[in-house]
Amino acid sequence: MPNLVEITDFTGELAIPQDKFTSSKFSVVRNARQFEMLYDIMGAELATLFIADLDSSGVPQTARFTNLYDAFVEDDNNAVVRSLGIKEMVKRLVYFYYVRENNKIVTLNGNKSNEGENSKINFTIDWFINKYNEAIETAKAIQWYIEENLDTYPEENRQLINYNSIF
Numbered sequence: 001m002p003n004l005v006e007i008t009d010f011t012g013e014l015a016i017p018q019d020k021f022t023s024s025k026f027s028v029v030r031n032a033r034q035f036e037m038l039y040d041i042m043g044a045e046l047a048t049l050f051i052a053d054l055d056s057s058g059v060p061q062t063a064r065f066t067n068l069y070d071a072f073v074e075d076d077n078n079a080v081v082r083s084l085g086i087k088e089m090v091k092r093l094v095y096f097y098y099v100r101e102n103n104k105i106v107t108l109n110g111n112k113s114n115e116g117e118n119s120k121i122n123f124t125i126d127w128f129i130n131k132y133n134e135a136i137e138t139a140k141a142i143q144w145y146i147e148e149n150l151d152t153y154p155e156e157n158r159q160l161i162n163y164n165s166i167f
Helices: 020-033 036-042 044-052 063-069 086-102 125-148
Strands: 072-076 079-083 105-107 110-112
Touching: 020 036, 020 086, 036 044, 036 086, 036 125, 044 063, 063 086, 063 125, 072 125, 079 125, 086 125
Parallel strands: none
Antiparallel strands: 072 079, 105 110
16 A cells, blocks of 8 residues: 655654654554545545555546645635645644654653753644644545535545644
């Protein structure tokens, strides 16, 4: 099965260290999470068809699925619907889970986060949650697009998805 994202995609604001210590941890998270949201957005049957349409680089081959994969901005009455595209959505989700699951040390006394005397936090929890919510915003936009084009996506069975909050 092809991958939608590779560790080399994670640079800039979504940077993940790319070394021998993190690549295996990244692969575990990616393999567990990269298709998870697709099943929620599309339903099992449509997501399975989408995944089957991916080439070895993780890019869909038919226009039907390229329309979902690519970024778009559409008007909807008095609103604008924006999608970053499936790859960007998956990047944000994998990043969220990778950081959440790998910023801890498991000890006999419980899970602890790394904290050094001279270290400083590079981002706040709000920023971290915002990256997740950007993925959800794109997921909702893709669901809207599917709903607007039900003749093209009759297999859809989208699920309710929600934003995350720290409160």
